[in-house]
Amino acid sequence: MKVPGISSSVPAPAHTPFRFSHTQSLMLVFCCTLFGGVAQYLFKRCSAQTALVVQGGVVHWMALFTNYPLWTGLCCYGISTLLMVLALRDGELSLLYPVISLTYIWVMFMSVLLLHEPLTVWKVAGVSLICFGVGLLGMNGKKAAQ
Amino acid sequence: MKTPVESILLVLFASFIGSFGAVFLKWGAGRISRNPITLLLNWRLASGVALYLISTVFYLMALRKGELSLLFPMVSLGYVWTLLWSKLFFGEPFSRRKLGGLALIFAGLVVLNLGRS
Numbered sequence: 001m002k003v004p005g006i007s008s009s010v011p012a013p014a015h016t017p018f019r020f021s022h023t024q025s026l027m028l029v030f031c032c033t034l035f036g037g038v039a040q041y042l043f044k045r046c047s048a049q050t051a052l053v054v055q056g057g058v059v060h061w062m063a064l065f066t067n068y069p070l071w072t073g074l075c076c077y078g079i080s081t082l083l084m085v086l087a088l089r090d091g092e093l094s095l096l097y098p099v100i101s102l103t104y105i106w107v108m109f110m111s112v113l114l115l116h117e118p119l120t121v122w123k124v125a126g127v128s129l130i131c132f133g134v135g136l137l138g139m140n141g142k143k144a145a146q
Numbered sequence: 147m148k149t150p151v152e153s154i155l156l157v158l159f160a161s162f163i164g165s166f167g168a169v170f171l172k173w174g175a176g177r178i179s180r181n182p183i184t185l186l187l188n189w190r191l192a193s194g195v196a197l198y199l200i201s202t203v204f205y206l207m208a209l210r211k212g213e214l215s216l217l218f219p220m221v222s223l224g225y226v227w228t229l230l231w232s233k234l235f236f237g238e239p240f241s242r243r244k245l246g247g248l249a250l251i252f253a254g255l256v257v258l259n260l261g262r263s
Contacts, residue, residue: 040218047209070206104219111215122261123215126254130222133250136243137225 025091028083029099035080037106041114042073097138101131149212149262156208157220164201165227169235170194219258222251 020028046069064070087096104127111117174190185191208217226248232238 040214043206044209044214047206104222107218108215111213111218115214117213117215119215120261122257123219126256126258126261127219129250129254129257130219131254133247133252133254134222134225135247136250137229137247139243139247 020086020090022091022095025087025096026099028087029091029096030102032080032083032087033100033102033106035076035083036103037110039073039076039080040103040107041110042069042076044111044115046070046073094139098131098135100138101134104131149216153208153210153212153217154220154259154262156204157217158223160201160204160208161221161224162201162227163197163204164221165224165231167194167197167201168224168228169231170197172236216258216262220255223255225251 046067084100108119108123108127112119170190171194174188174192174194177188177190178185205221229240229244229248233240
């Protein structure tokens with residue numbers, strides 16, 4: 001019998017374990033690859049900006065601190081890692097791994113469009129092989145984590 | 147911009163160091179307890195993170211010269227190392243799928259290098 005205003009006999013646990021659904025895990029990994037791709041682009045930009053520290057034997061600390069692409073890149077990288085860990089907690093590894101290799105495709109797009117690197121058949125073939133390889137590695141049908 | 151050999155070697159070296167980062171993280175993760183202090187005093191975890199950071203420095207040095215579209219996929223050599231160490235240090239079995247995946251990644255790396263000229 002339900003009596004309004006009186007709480008049920010079983011109290012809610014202090015922290016209910018929250019689980020992401022399949023689709024949510026996939027979305028998380030998808031976002032992870034986007035952040036990961038942008039991080040790579042920013043890394044390339046930052047390394048081109050000379051600021052990786054040593055010039056003529058002198059360490060330029062200020063240049064390191066003001067190297068904004070480096071710090072934004074590291075932030076994106078951190079976010080991407082966090083998203084991946086969250087997704088891997090609840091998602092099926094075999095489903096998520098192939099999505100992870102999307103990063104290679106984003107990086108390829110950005111290299112060509114933003115950094116004006118040439119797109120060659122070799123690169124497309126090589127990256128495709130790597131994507132399939134990474135996908136296959138994940139396909140052990142095991143649940144991720146525990 | 148042609149990608150110089152030293153950039154490629156730096157990326158491969160970074161992936162090698164990074165794969166040891168994973169080994170130390172795994173080693174340390176097995177010893178995590180509920181006490182958060184043990185997390186901070188866990189030198190294995192700390193070494194894992196440090197190795198990752200060092201590998202990032204080498205990776206950034208590699209990126210200074212050369213094409214991102216070539217150098218980034220080469221990081222995937224790390225998968226090959228990691229599988230090797232998993233077998234060696236943790237006794238995780240090789241499956242036919244894993245070997246197939248490794249072979250594909252390796253072939254991809256070779257193809258990328260062939261197209262470099």
